Amino acid sequence: MWSDSAGGGFNTSFGGDNGAGYGTQQFASPGPEAKRQNRRIESVLPLTIQTVLGLDENNQEYLGTPVNMVTVMGLIQEVNVTSTKVTYTLNDTTGTICAIKWLDSETEEEPLMENTYCQVHGTFKTHQGNKQLLALHLEPITDLNWITAHMLEVVYTALQLQRIKTEASDSGLGKGALAGSSDGMSNSMVGFGGLAGPGMPGGDMGGSGSGGYSLMGLTAQQKMVFEVIRSIVDDSENTGYSREHIKAKLKGKVTPQQVDNVLFFLSSEGHVYTTVDEDHFRATDG
Amino acid sequence: MVSNASEPSMRVNGALLPMYTGQKVVLVGTVAQVDPSGSSLMVKASDGKMVMVTLPNPLQGVIEVHGVGQGQKVMCQSYITFPQMQADKFDAALYDEALKLIQSVRDNPWKPDM
Numbered sequence: 001m002w003s004d005s006a007g008g009g010f011n012t013s014f015g016g017d018n019g020a021g022y023g024t025q026q027f028a029s030p031g032p033e034a035k036r037q038n039r040r041i042e043s044v045l046p047l048t049i050q051t052v053l054g055l056d057e058n059n060q061e062y063l064g065t066p067v068n069m070v071t072v073m074g075l076i077q078e079v080n081v082t083s084t085k086v087t088y089t090l091n092d093t094t095g096t097i098c099a100i101k102w103l104d105s106e107t108e109e110e111p112l113m114e115n116t117y118c119q120v121h122g123t124f125k126t127h128q129g130n131k132q133l134l135a136l137h138l139e140p141i142t143d144l145n146w147i148t149a150h151m152l153e154v155v156y157t158a159l160q161l162q163r164i165k166t167e168a169s170d171s172g173l174g175k176g177a178l179a180g181s182s183d184g185m186s187n188s189m190v191g192f193g194g195l196a197g198p199g200m201p202g203g204d205m206g207g208s209g210s211g212g213y214s215l216m217g218l219t220a221q222q223k224m225v226f227e228v229i230r231s232i233v234d235d236s237e238n239t240g241y242s243r244e245h246i247k248a249k250l251k252g253k254v255t256p257q258q259v260d261n262v263l264f265f266l267s268s269e270g271h272v273y274t275t276v277d278e279d280h281f282r283a284t285d286g
Numbered sequence: 287m288v289s290n291a292s293e294p295s296m297r298v299n300g301a302l303l304p305m306y307t308g309q310k311v312v313l314v315g316t317v318a319q320v321d322p323s324g325s326s327l328m329v330k331a332s333d334g335k336m337v338m339v340t341l342p343n344p345l346q347g348v349i350e351v352h353g354v355g356q357g358q359k360v361m362c363q364s365y366i367t368f369p370q371m372q373a374d375k376f377d378a379a380l381y382d383e384a385l386k387l388i389q390s391v392r393d394n395p396w397k398p399d400m
Contacts, residue, residue, distance in 0.1 A: 048395040048396055050395065051395045094395070094396060117366065142368060143368070143375065143376075148381045151385070151387075151396065152384050154394075154395050155388060155394045155395070158393075
């Protein structure tokens with residue numbers, strides 16, 4: 001869903017054995033001037049520790065994408081437990097970094113042991129000149145296949161970001177380039193969701209905003225109904241189209257019953273909303 | 287790693303060992319033979335008797351060896367086992383492809399910066 005609601009969040013579902021990936025959601029504010037500041041990209045980037053150490057503390061960027069949350073997987077070499085936090089020294093064959101997990105007074109958790117693999121999701125910060133990870137979630141790995149998965153995700157992320165970077169600079173932010181990479185993004189989100197943070201330097205979802213609204217995921221019928229609602233003209237009172245009007249417009253293409261079902265679906269998904277009464281609809285235009 | 291380290295244990299040899307069934311013992315000897323399964327070994331006790339020792343973390347299943355390469359051999363410095371993982375659950379073919387990928391793909395993050 002490409003909407004410009006500001007509630008950033010990431011769907012984290014961890015399960016070492018059931019193979020559930022970690023989904024990410026990207027919220028971008030479309031519009032003609034989607035500058036970096038307006039965008040709240042909250043993606044979790046799988047990186048190697050070497051890459052994390054190479055991040056510049058003032059301008060945290062990786063291949064043109066602002067870095068917020070990262071995930072690394074490494075071997076715990078040292079565990080240092082204090083009353084307020086646990087400091088793990090992680091090594092993933094490319095480098096070593098400290099990951100700090102602050103302890104709540106409520107949660108009684110046992111720190112992980114040395115010489116075990118673990119996966120850390122967290123943010124990158126610099127403390128007194130040392131680069132560290134602030135661990136938000138730390139979990140031991142019991143299945144080596146996760147390491148395979150992480151290896152692949154890191155490479156995939158790097159290559160995908162590379163591609164977007166060169167596409168954006170080559171084609172000059174054409175809608176085609178963005179659409180192409182958007183499709184790539186949505187595929188990756190469906191796949192294992194390691195990344196959803198394309199660098200969109202000034203890119204927008206179509207010049208006027210309405211043209212670029214993504215209709216992915218809607219059936220043909222839903223798209224037709226949606227288009228009817230969206231293409232309203234002369235709606236000075238902002239009442240939108242009535243249900244009967246929509247049915248009349250789609251007579252022969254969509255049955256009235258189906259129109260009702262579609263309207264119900266669209267309004268529960270948030271694509272349309274009701275205005276003066278339950279039978280008048282307007283589109284929530286992206 | 288010993289959970290009840292505070293409790294005292296008795297030093298024994300092969301002959302005295304049966305007297306302390308269920309109790310903590312300390313056995314010193316030389317390694318006579320390592321069982322192929324990796325879960326036990328034969329130790330020659332100080333009185334010459336052979337004692338079978340079973341290991342808590344058997345050397346079996348999926349293992350990750352860290353060490354120094356020496357031609358066709360690896361001089362191991364440390365190793366990690368995944369005891370909760372059955373050997374056949376590990377997708378070796380996929381891992382093999384993945385590591386070939388990280389070796390070959392140009393400019394990927396797994397390559398050390400020179």
